[in-house]
Amino acid sequence: MSQIIIQATYDDDDVLMNAVKKVRAENFTIKEVYTPFPVHGLDVAMGLKKSRLAITSFIYGFIGLCFAVWMMNYMMIDDWPQDIGGKPSFSFAENSPSFIPIIFEMSVYFAAHLMVITFYMRSKLWPFKKAENPHPKTTDDQFVMEIYTEAEKQEALSSLIASTGSISIQSNSQ
């Protein structure tokens, strides 16, 4: 059985949202939706899982915090304790108030940068990466819904999409 890809184009986000709900209700699998801007509620309508990037950010931030604590303890207390301005570095606890600003900055640094790097990797975004949107208009004012289906269901799907207010339908076999 060969898979058919149907691309339905819309020019309005509300029409698209209704179409997504309708197509899902008829038990078709929406492979992808390309939109020029974030359409709120689309991820829920498509049944996408929640993003876990916020959790990774927390973990990265915690790693940053631990790294900062380790780094300053090693440099100021263990490796070369110095007596600066009559205030010797004897223990981490005694010095810790002056370590707070950098502990905070390092936590933010790690949380922000590593989360963004994770996002870029997961969404496959990097310089020289080729764009994969099916039509250049999908970054301007059009929305494309991609549905994979079997050849025999194509007719039914096409008429369903036609009833959702799509401005054009394209099909390719895979």
Add this chain to the structure above:
Amino acid sequence: MASHYEAPIRKPLISGKKSYHEITKDIVAPIEGKASRLWWIVFSISLAAFLWGTGAIIYTIGTGIGVWGLNKTVGWAWDITNFVWWVGIGHAGTLISAVLLLFRQRWRMAINRSAEAMTIFAVMQAGLFPLIHMGRVWNAHYVFPIPNQYGSLWTNFNSPLLWDVFAISTYLSVSLVFWWTGLLPDFAMIRDRAVKPFQKKIYGLLSFGWSGRAKDWQRFEEVSLVLAGLATPLVLSVHTIVSFDFATAVIPGWHTTIFPPYFVAGAVFSGFAMVNTLLIIMRKVCNLEAYITVGHIELMNIIIMITGSIVGCAYITELFIAWYSGVEYEQYAFLNRATGPYWWAYLLMMTCNVFSPQFMWFKKLRTSILFSFIISIVVNIGMWFERFVIIVTSLHRDYLPSSWTMFSPTFVDISIYIGTIGFFFVLFLLYARTFPVIAQAEVKSILKSSGDHFKRLRDGGEKTETQQNEKKEEQ
């Protein structure tokens, strides 16, 4: 359109009858069009100033810090004044994009891109000053804890100057990443429209292959929200730490616990003033009046008014605490600040920062574009003098009357300062010609809820303010 409901009482953020495609066209117009004559004139002047400043920096590095006006008593003057001034200006961008995002202020969407650009360019200018003040810039990497052949001899983590290194580096890099992530969909939009192959290639490279998948958008929004949550305490921490440079010292006039909130309020104050200066010109030159409306300028003016008043409160609190402390050195520092040989700088600071923003209580004045522009310049002059007053007047009369002196800048001090202003404008002007200056993807997402036309359709017969104005103009 039920999903795009917004209360009728809210004023429209996008005026005129816009569609998604028209937003695209309006945002790319400055990029696809040719630079105007005015752009070239301003760019040439800025470039000349930048080159002149570069010459002054090279002269400083080649000869030594002695070419500045510093002396044994006043060891910090214009360099640190300019540093704090630029860092302060660099606070509005992240405040707009992060704090206003958390507070769900949708009006930020028209101005956040340019405000963030301004932030990044301003922090770059700020970073120059400590760098050249080191004298031997080729040893600048010593500020980072890098293993070295002296032991390793590590940096001093007890020093607020080192905290500053970490704070500014984190702030600059996180702001840059926040800005760039927001730019990806907009670069993709330009890439997909570009006709010239070279342009297509460049914007394709800059957009990191953004395709606008539903999952990408979901992650994009999550990342934006988390970055906003991280950047909010970050932006407050940066100027707090800058103020520690002074607050942790034992110099009367610097040694005050009020500095962190006072510096942060001042930074927001000057940052918004600079955003107003730049955007009032940009909305006109780039024909963006439909997106950056008078309403936006009014809201920024209100923030300027509030933060200006906070700063005013801080000035008065400082004076009161100096008297109340009973410490004669502290009392003298403030008496000297207000009535000593630098009384004119103190008066200028008070007039520009405390008095001038109070005009914004009047609706007529805060909705006047010309008046807002003038006030924004006045505020920035005032904030430069605030730093000068804090730094120089606290130093120039120290504990030994025999070493009392005055500070006068040399032409090198002045040239470097002018050079950074030139550099800032060179960067901003290049940005305005090549980058999408409004976060168009975000603006499109609020078009139906906050666009004038759509609001009017939804609210039926009720006339919006813009509509009423149009009618007035017709009459």
